[in-house]
Amino acid sequence: xxxxxxxxxxxxxxxxxxxxxxxxxxxxxxxxxxxxxxxxxxxxxxxxxxxxxxxxxxxxxxxxxxxxxxxxxxxxxxxxxxxxxxxxxxxxxxxxxxxxxxxxxxxxxxxxxxxxxxxxxxxxxxxxxxxxxxxxxxxxxxxxxxxxxxxxxxxxxxxxxxxxxxxxxxxxxxxxxxxxxxxxxxxxxxxxxxxxxxxxxxxxxxxxxxxxxxxxxxxxxxxxxxxxxxxxxxxxxxxxxxxxxxxxxxxxxxxxxxxx
Ligand SMILES: Nc1ncnc2c1ncn2[C@@H]1O[C@H](COP(=O)(O)OP(=O)(O)OP(=O)(O)O)[C@@H](O)[C@H]1O
Ligand SMILES: [Mg+2]
Numbered sequence: 001x002x003x004x005x006x007x008x009x010x011x012x013x014x015x016x017x018x019x020x021x022x023x024x025x026x027x028x029x030x031x032x033x034x035x036x037x038x039x040x041x042x043x044x045x046x047x048x049x050x051x052x053x054x055x056x057x058x059x060x061x062x063x064x065x066x067x068x069x070x071x072x073x074x075x076x077x078x079x080x081x082x083x084x085x086x087x088x089x090x091x092x093x094x095x096x097x098x099x100x101x102x103x104x105x106x107x108x109x110x111x112x113x114x115x116x117x118x119x120x121x122x123x124x125x126x127x128x129x130x131x132x133x134x135x136x137x138x139x140x141x142x143x144x145x146x147x148x149x150x151x152x153x154x155x156x157x158x159x160x161x162x163x164x165x166x167x168x169x170x171x172x173x174x175x176x177x178x179x180x181x182x183x184x185x186x187x188x189x190x191x192x193x194x195x196x197x198x199x200x201x202x203x204x205x206x207x208x209x210x211x212x213x214x215x216x217x218x219x220x221x222x223x224x225x226x227x228x229x230x231x232x233x234x235x236x237x238x239x240x241x242x243x244x245x246x247x248x249x250x251x252x253x254x255x256x257x258x259x260x
Contacts, residue, residue: 006037006072006073007037007071007072007157007190008034008035008036008037008071008072009033009034009035009058009069009070009071009158009190009192010033010034010035010068010069010070010071011031011032011033011034011058011067011068011069012032012067012068012069012070013030013031013032013066013067013068014028014030014031014032014054014057014064014066014067014068014069015028015029015030015031015064015065015066015067016028016029016050016053016054016057016062016064016066026215027050027053027215027216028050028053028054028057028215028216028217029215029216029217030217030218031054031067031216031217031218032218033209033218033221035158035190035192036190037157037190038188038189038190039190039191039206039207040184040190040191040193040204040205040206041190041191041192041193041205041206041207041209042193042194042195042200042201042202042204042205042207042208042209043192043193043194043195043201043208043209043211044194044195044196044198044201044208044209044210044211044244044248045209045210045211045212045213045216045248046211046212046213046248047196048213048214049211049212049213049214049216050211050213050215050216051162051194051211051216052162052194053216054194054216055085055160055162055192055194056085057069057076058071058076058083058158058160058192059079059083059085059160060076060077060078060079060080060083061079061085063077071083071157071158072157081107081108081154081155081156082156082157082158083156083157083158083159083160084151084152084154084156084158084159084160085151085159085160085161085162086144086147086148086151086159086160086161086162086164087147087162087164088162088163088164088166088167089167090135090140090143090144090146090147091147092135092143092146092147092150093135094134094135094136095134096134096135097131097132097133097134098122098127098130098131098132098133098134098138098146098149099118099122099131099132101135101146101150102118102121102122102146102149102150102153103118104150105150105151105153105154106118106153106154107154108154117153118153119131121149121152121153122149124149124152124183124186124187125145125146125148125149125152125179125183126145126179127142127145127146127149130142130146139172140167140168140169140172141168141172141175141176144164144165144168144176145176145179147164148164148180148183152183152187155187156189157189157190158189158190158191158192159189159190159191159192160192161180161191161192161193161194162194163194163195163196164176164180164193165177165195165197165200166195166196173197173200177200177203177204178229180193180204181204181228181229191204193205198241198244198245198248199232199241201244202224202226202230202232202237202240202241202244203230203232205224206223206224207221207222207223207224208221208222208224208240208244209221210222210244210247210248212250219247219250220247222240222243222244224240226240
């Protein structure tokens, strides 16, 4: 995780606007961020502050004209197998089984290697026994596991997670957080997680980026130097939560109303 590593993701002076009714609206501005190889970075921010747009720019799904985004020194301008993305909704194709959905996302592989790689990833996300199930036969958590396998199957060096557990119940969500940590440790990849859940951001991240809105900016970056697995009831955990909450609501000056 050393700074200056070849596979760092570097965002420099990024600005993004969208044209709405012939007018350019600033969505993201002055985004400067270095994500080290192998780092787990969490991003929190109010709805509409541009978190998904930022992830999509890193994924190469959304273009930008001001600033520079590079991975391993190379400019990001389009999607690539070095970056995988998991969306809030699982986006599995309903007419394909788990195996076929994962196969659908697989590139640059011979027929012989395919079977073993799909089986390895089904095992990695804990879906063994459900290879032939269709999405409607899966629970929300299982469908997200399948979506994760599809994003991981090309062995990306960066995994982008956009609110991947947003639609899950609280207990499944906690289980999935543990699972994502297990996968991160095993695969040793860079992960960038967007979440509305401040505890989730602290539980998982090496650092937590707090964004402010209109236009989206980086307000603060907080390092989380707690040993893993982290204890949410720990005093230091609570202190970091408090700082993030105060940053999160600083614009509205409503922090005391939301304090927990
Ligand atoms: N393709 C687009 N064209 C025009 N405006 C867009 C486009 N995509 C996003 N926006 C606008 O950009 C802003 C940021 O959207 P984005 O989806 O990045 O927010 P977000 O932080 O991910 O929000 P949420 O937490 O609700 O998912 C919003 O105001 C949205 O309306
Ligand atoms: Mg979003």
